[in-house]
Amino acid sequence: MKKSSDNNQDRKKKKHPVFEVLAGLMGLVTILTGCYEYRGPYTNEQVQELLDNRFPGAAITFKKKSNKVWNCWFDDLPEAVFQVREAKGGGDPVPAFYSYLACNASDILWRYYVELYREKTGSLDCWTISNLDSGETYFRLSFTTVKEISQAVKQLKAFYAWGAEQPHWEHMKSRCSVSIFCTYEGDKLPAANPLRHNYSQRPSEDCDKLLEHYQDVIQEYYAYYLLPCTEFTQEELLSYAEKVWDWTELRGAPERVLRGEEQLPLEMFSGIKIHGRAHSYAEVSFGGLYVMVSRLGLEVNGTPDHFTFKGANGRIYEFSYDFCYETDISRTSSKERIVTVWYYLCDGARVERETWEYGTSDRILPEAKVSGKEAEAMLGIQLIYTE
8 A cells, every 4th residue: 555655646746748848838938928017007196206207396287188198298388298108018038018107208399399490490401300290200311421411410409409498308308219310322332331321319419429420431431432522632531541441450351461472461451441251252342452453563554433453363454333234133022123233344354243142242332352263363462361
């Protein structure tokens, strides 16, 4: 009897594998779906507490609009009605959901003051501002010159200076979810990766930082491609490039450059933006290639945007930013995708990369490959990377 009892106890302690799997799955489902903690229904007292904490000392009136929404307004600004409402929040990484009271006063104030400023005071016509009534709160700007970004920042600073004199502006700037989005579109060539062409900031940030950033971006664009620029001299562009693209520190640059048995100093190529994927497929712009060819002492004629040179293998190469055409690479998709394909000439014959490479890359730029057998034959050097 004792042995039988022990066996029964063992069977109770030892669960069937199926039950263990089911228990594990139930635990996983609990983790994935999370749990929800409802903290309502919310009262007028809780709304008042939220407003007191968010806007200390401010006189605010509110009225319940529905079970989960209250209309609110500052007593000295009754035309800017904002809401306190019941909302849902979630945890990360564990999705433990819960309810809370949210307030959209900062965004409402932003939209109200933007409209008031444009109607009564000043201009923001450099910026694209649309659909404010439907909830859009962003400023957007696409530009191509330092002059354009300077004028846009000047308008923004004037708006901020005016706003600082308006009631409750400090609450808007500190909590507003609005962003100022800027996109540098470049000149005739794409301002895409690896160039830093997108940028955004909050209204609470210094406008001068926006201007400084984009002055740098524009200079980087022209220094990368070595295009003629009315806002920076060629000397300024080359000096800028020397500072920011030092091959002894630049990510994507090789660890060694060999010309036959001779090891060339990496500093010889500083000022040329080079990048690659997984220590291979290193590329430079056509302008960067012009500088490399010149420093290697090869016979070159022309300018960085259109030049010819005699390669180390004796062939004549010609590069130009105008050597391009458009093609559709959608192939496997019903959606048309038109890209610009650049090529160069070798002894008068067109040389271009396979268009499938454009479909697998986010970099569709006028660049030359400077690693691999063909590039080594052209330049007479070898880029050495170590894993």
